[in-house]
Amino acid sequence: xxxxxxxxLILNGLxxxxxxxxxxxxxxxxxxxxxxxxxxxxxxxxxxxxxxxALLTVAAGSLGAGASIVVLVLIMVVAMxxxxxxxxxxxxxxxxxxxxxxxxxxLITAVGASFALEYGIAVGFGxxxxxxxxxxxxxxxxxxxxxxxYAQLAMMVIAVGLMIALDQLVNRTRAxxxxxxxxxxxxxxxxxxxxxxRVISRTFFIGSALAGAAGVMAGAYYGKxxxxxxxxxxxxxxxxxxxxxxxxxxxxxxxxxxxxLLESFGTAALGSEWRDVFAFGFLILFLxxxxxxxxxxxxxxxx
Amino acid sequence: MIRKTWIGATAAVALTLTLSxxxxxxxxxxxxxxxxxxxxxxxxAAPLSGSSAAIGPYMKNGAQLAIDEINASGxxxxxxxxxxxxxxxxxxxxxxSAAAKLVTEGVTVSVGGYCSSAxxxxxxxxxxxxxxxxxxxxxxxxxxxxxxxxxxxxxxxxAQQAQAAVDFIKSSxxxxxxxxxxxxxxxxxxxxxxxxxxxxxxxxxIVDHESVTAGESDYSAAVTSILNAxxxxxxxxxxxxxxxxxxxxxxxxxxxxxxxxADGSVDEQMISIAGAANAQGVLATMTxxxxxxxxxxxxxxxxxxAFKADPxxxxxxxxxxxxxxxxxxxxANSTKSSDxxxxxxxxxxxxxxxxxxxxxxxxxxxEGGFGILVVQGNTFAxxx
Numbered sequence: 001x002x003x004x005x006x007x008x009l010i011l012n013g014l015x016x017x018x019x020x021x022x023x024x025x026x027x028x029x030x031x032x033x034x035x036x037x038x039x040x041x042x043x044x045x046x047x048x049x050x051x052x053x054a055l056l057t058v059a060a061g062s063l064g065a066g067a068s069i070v071v072l073v074l075i076m077v078v079a080m081x082x083x084x085x086x087x088x089x090x091x092x093x094x095x096x097x098x099x100x101x102x103x104x105x106x107l108i109t110a111v112g113a114s115f116a117l118e119y120g121i122a123v124g125f126g127x128x129x130x131x132x133x134x135x136x137x138x139x140x141x142x143x144x145x146x147x148x149x150y151a152q153l154a155m156m157v158i159a160v161g162l163m164i165a166l167d168q169l170v171n172r173t174r175a176x177x178x179x180x181x182x183x184x185x186x187x188x189x190x191x192x193x194x195x196x197x198r199v200i201s202r203t204f205f206i207g208s209a210l211a212g213a214a215g216v217m218a219g220a221y222y223g224k225x226x227x228x229x230x231x232x233x234x235x236x237x238x239x240x241x242x243x244x245x246x247x248x249x250x251x252x253x254x255x256x257x258x259x260x261l262l263e264s265f266g267t268a269a270l271g272s273e274w275r276d277v278f279a280f281g282f283l284i285l286f287l288x289x290x291x292x293x294x295x296x297x298x299x300x301x302x303x
Numbered sequence: 304m305i306r307k308t309w310i311g312a313t314a315a316v317a318l319t320l321t322l323s324x325x326x327x328x329x330x331x332x333x334x335x336x337x338x339x340x341x342x343x344x345x346x347x348a349a350p351l352s353g354s355s356a357a358i359g360p361y362m363k364n365g366a367q368l369a370i371d372e373i374n375a376s377g378x379x380x381x382x383x384x385x386x387x388x389x390x391x392x393x394x395x396x397x398x399x400s401a402a403a404k405l406v407t408e409g410v411t412v413s414v415g416g417y418c419s420s421a422x423x424x425x426x427x428x429x430x431x432x433x434x435x436x437x438x439x440x441x442x443x444x445x446x447x448x449x450x451x452x453x454x455x456x457x458x459x460x461x462a463q464q465a466q467a468a469v470d471f472i473k474s475s476x477x478x479x480x481x482x483x484x485x486x487x488x489x490x491x492x493x494x495x496x497x498x499x500x501x502x503x504x505x506x507x508x509i510v511d512h513e514s515v516t517a518g519e520s521d522y523s524a525a526v527t528s529i530l531n532a533x534x535x536x537x538x539x540x541x542x543x544x545x546x547x548x549x550x551x552x553x554x555x556x557x558x559x560x561x562x563x564x565a566d567g568s569v570d571e572q573m574i575s576i577a578g579a580a581n582a583q584g585v586l587a588t589m590t591x592x593x594x595x596x597x598x599x600x601x602x603x604x605x606x607x608x609a610f611k612a613d614p615x616x617x618x619x620x621x622x623x624x625x626x627x628x629x630x631x632x633x634x635a636n637s638t639k640s641s642d643x644x645x646x647x648x649x650x651x652x653x654x655x656x657x658x659x660x661x662x663x664x665x666x667x668x669x670e671g672g673f674g675i676l677v678v679q680g681n682t683f684a685x686x687x
Contacts, residue, residue, distance in 0.1 A: 005531050012523040019521075127352040129544055131575045138555045138581070149555050222520040224548060224576045226354075232519060267524035273486055273514035275524055 004145035009264045011143065015152050017260025018159035022214035023237035024244070024252040025166060026087075026207025032183045032247035033203050035103070039110040040090060042234015043117035044083050044208045048215025049225040050121055051079040053130055060133040069154060072134070076158075076216045080209035086117075087208025088201055096197070114234075121227040129226040132219045155217050162213060163253055166206065170249060179203055183247065232276070239283040245296020254294055342385035343378075343638060345370070345628055346410030346434070347621070348401040348425060349417050353392035354517070354544055357570055358417050358617060362439065363388050364610045365618035366414055369625035371609065379629045380636065386414075386625075391425075393418040398425050406432040411638045412631075414624040417617065419443035419489035426451055433640040435647065437628050439620035442566075443492040447665050453640065455647055455666045457624050458590055458617075459657070459673050461489065464565060465496035467588045467673035468538055473504055477536035477561060481511040481529045483549060485541030493540040493565050510534050517545055526552045540565040547576025554581040566590060566673075569616050574681055586686060587676040591656055593619050599656075623655040 023045050030038045055075045094113045098106045136151035170176035178199045182189050190196050218233075219225045236259065244255025259279060266278035286293070347366055351359035363386070370384045378384060387408050391398035398418075402425035405413065413429050416422035416438035423445060429436050435453045438446065442458040459467075472480060480501060484494035494512065501507050511532035513525040526549070529537060537553065537560065539546050546568035553562065554577075563586040564573070574582040593599035593606070593614050602622075606614045628643075630653055635642035653660040657672030677686040 005527070008527050008531075012527055016521055016523065128356045129354070129572070129576070131572075138557075140555070140557065147557050151555075218520060222548060223551060223578065224520065224544065226544075228518065229520065264524060264527075268528060271514065272522070272525040272528070273516065276516055 005268075007144050007146035009268055010261065011146055011148050011152075013261035013264035014257060015148075015156060015260070016263065017240075017257040018156050019214050019218060019233070019256075020237050020240045020259055021163060021253045021256035022159055022210045022217075023233055024240040024256045025163065025249060026211045027237050027241040028244070028246055028249055028252035029179075029203050029207045031241070032249070033179060034095075034099070034186075034200060036095060036106055037110065037238070038095075038207075039107070039234065039238075040094075040113035040117055041207070041211055042230035042232075042237065043114050044087055044090075044230070045211040045215040045218075045233055046121065046225070046227060046230030047086060047117060048079050048083045048212025049219040049229060050125060050130075050215075050227075051082040051212065052076065052216035052219050053125075053132055053225055055079060056133050072216075072220055073158070076213055079216045080212045083212025083215070084205040084209035087204040087211075090208075091201060091204040096200075114230075118227050118230070125227065127227065129224050132223050132225065134220065136221065151221055155221055158213070158217065162210060166210065167249065169206070175199070175202060236279060239279060241293075242283060243286050243293055245293025248293070248295045251293055251295030258294070340382075342383045343380075343632065344385050344387050344408065344410045345625060346402075346405035346408065346413045347386060347388045347415030348391040348398055348405065348413070348422075349388060349415045349621075350393040350421070351388070351390040353390075353394060353397075355393040355418060355542060355567075357543075357572055358440070358615070359388075359390065360612075361615035361618045362415070362417060362621040364606065364612070365614065365621035366439075366625045368606055368609055368618075369622040369629075373625070373629050379632050380638070384625070384629065388415070391415070391418070391421045393421050395421050395424045398422065399428060401425070402428040405429075406434060410434060412437060412628040412643060414439060414621065414628055416441040418487070419446060419492070420487045422446060423488060426454055429453060435628075435631075435640055435643045437624045437647070439624040440617040441489065443489045444496075445488050445492060447667055450665070452644055455627075455662060456668065457620055457627065457655070458566075458668070459670075460667050461492035462496050463668070464588050464673055465493050465500055467675070468493070468497050468563065468565070469500040469504065471563070471586070471588070471675050472501065472507060472536055472538070475536065475561065477507065479508050479510045479532070479534045480536045480538060481513070481532055481534035482509060483513045483515065483525060483529065483537065483539045483541070485517040485545050486514045487517065487541065489567060490541040490565070494538070497538060497540070515541075515545060515549070517541065519545075520548060522549050522552050523556075525549070526556045526558075529553065530556055530558055535560040537562045538565075539563070539568060542567040543570040543573035544576065547573040547582075550577040550585060551581050554578075561586065563587060566616070569676060569683055571682060574678055579681055582678045583680075585678045587678075587683060588673050589616075589676045589683070590620065590672055591674055593656070596656060619656040623657075623660075627653065627655065627660065 026041050094109050140147050140149040178194050182199055240256035240259045241252045244251030263279050267275045349359040349362045366386050370386050374383045389401035389404050391401045398421035413434050413436040417440040419441040422441040430451050430453050437455050439457045442460050444461045482494045484490035511529050515522050515525050546564050566589045569587045569589045593603050631643045631646040635646035651661045658670045661669045663669050675686040676683040
């Protein structure tokens with residue numbers, strides 16, 4: 001295995017990992033705060049891709065074909081607002097009424113919400129895949145002989161930017177402090193005068209917006225969007241969140257990068273058809289050996 | 304009280320429906336034997352939704368065109384033909400229920416089948432119900448492996464397509480070939496057969512064989528591994544969605560050599576997914592389409608007049624499937640399954656788009672009729 005090939009594999013892993021990370025963050029945030037595995041989260045990503053598609057189709061009429069990266073970022077921001085709002089509504093409609101219910105019922109609702117989103121889009125946009133009206137060229141630069149396109153580079157920069165922004169938000173602001181407090185003890189927060197419902201809504205908004213951003217990026221980069229595209233990435237993001245320690249945000253990013261690299265090297269060694277087997281096999285391994293994940297804390301059962 | 308009345312009303316409606324369904328069923332069952340009255344129903348399971356949804360309407364319209372022509376000239380055995388189309392979504396489970404539905408609707412012959420993986424589970428359903436199948440598009444050798452007497456393939460098989468690919472690769476002077484498939488029955492069949500046949504050609508080496516998962520967006524793993532093997536020819540045997548993505552990602556990764564796709568990728572969607580610039584010059588192994596057949600203009604004009612749309616892949620094969628079915632019923636002078644099958648086996652020299660029809664003992668075409676297409680602009684053209 002020569003150096004160039006090795007670096008290419010690392011770059012592939014980091015690139016795919018940055019997508020997983022954006023989606024995994026939402027998974028981890030929601031789980032961290034209300035201990036809910038939001039299985040509709042992957043479909044929020046899909047929704048972001050379609051929101052971006054709809055906006056671009058409208059915008060392409062007035063802009064012409066030459067959409068720049070600035071236009072794309074603008075559209076991404078609007079799509080983030082759309083998916084954030086949908087996340088908000090989802091929480092209000094599907095999850096909040098069940099907050100006192102057993103975990104299993106909420107999990108089932110999440111699966112139902114996932115199907116509702118998927119087939120809602122299938123009804124609205126048709127079952128056929130859609131092609132983004134703009135794409136990126138093949139312009140590329142060479143890193144020690146390995147190739148990375150400018151589009152990939154731009155995606156990674158945007159993803160890292162969003163992750164840093166989230167990290168600052170959670171660790172440096174009052175809102176972030178409230179989120180962290182609720183994840184520790186929601187009842188005590190209520191007694192301390194924190195509006196728990198509002199913080200949970202906000203968490204859903206931010207997590208869904210990040211997934212929406214990832215969706216637009218995927219649409220613009222890969223070019224093709226379809227209504228089932230959120231399923232696999234939802235599972236992968238969940239895997240990443242578990243590897244990193246679900247509930248821990250930095251862990252989610254670390255888990256996503258680890259998963260991206262694992263997939264990249266795993267498929268190089270075993271062949272492409274093994275990619276998902278490898279990723280999910282690793283999930284099982286992780287759950288047996290270290291169920292709390294890389295950065296997760298050991299939860300002590302209170303007696 | 305109100306509730307009781309409702310139950311009574313519902314029961315009455317249900318009873319009426321059942322009774323009328325029985326009447327319909329009796330009539331349809333008559334289609335299976337001699338002396339039936341009413342229309343002869345031809346069933347077609349084709350992807351009208353799902354990953355290959357673009358193809359379904361092409362097939363349905365092609366079949367409908369043939370039916371309209373035959374009905375206009377008096378029908379078959381003095382009876383009109385009727386097309387019953389069901390969506391198989393290119394999905395094995397949906398296809399099985401579509402086939403079961405067609406059987407209950409009393410079809411005499413099945414003229415559908417696009418995705419091989421979705422057509423496979425329908426074979427036994429039609430076989431048990433004694434319905435002959437003339438499959439217009441699906442062409443995996445797996446379809447004829449179990450030697451069911453009712454199964455006939457109207458498209459060249461995977462083996463014939465692989466042979467066409469191998470002949471082209473040899474003549475193109477390429478030395479290092481990478482194969483890529485999507486792990487479905489159809490795709491894997493062609494890629495492994497191409498691999499086997501290429502292995503027998505001394506001057507060409509297979510440097511890589513990748514199988515990707517259909518439905519994903521990121522094929523960087525396969526692309527990196529293909530590029531690392533340094534091929535000068537890549538042959539993709541899967542469908543157009545993944546094909547478009549693979550071409551795009553291969554070109555973005557800096558691959559400049561030749562790319563060829565199999566017939567499942569021959570759709571203009573592939574070009575738009577890959578991006579027109581990336582897709583230019585991409586080759587394809589394909590059974591003839593009306594656009595590439597000399598003298599196909601009149602047929603295309605008829606099709607356009609009837610459906611206000613252009614014909615596409617497998618429009619002609621579906622058109623032929625209906626004509627072959629009608630010919631067999633006419634020759635058999637009966638709508639009985641065994642008579643039709645015997646008549647199909649006897650057909651010799653019936654003109655269809657890919658040449659003169661004669662089935663081999665395995666019920667496949669005696670001539671494959673695969674040609675090579677090339678992407679020019681936003682469409683596929685014959686490679687000259």
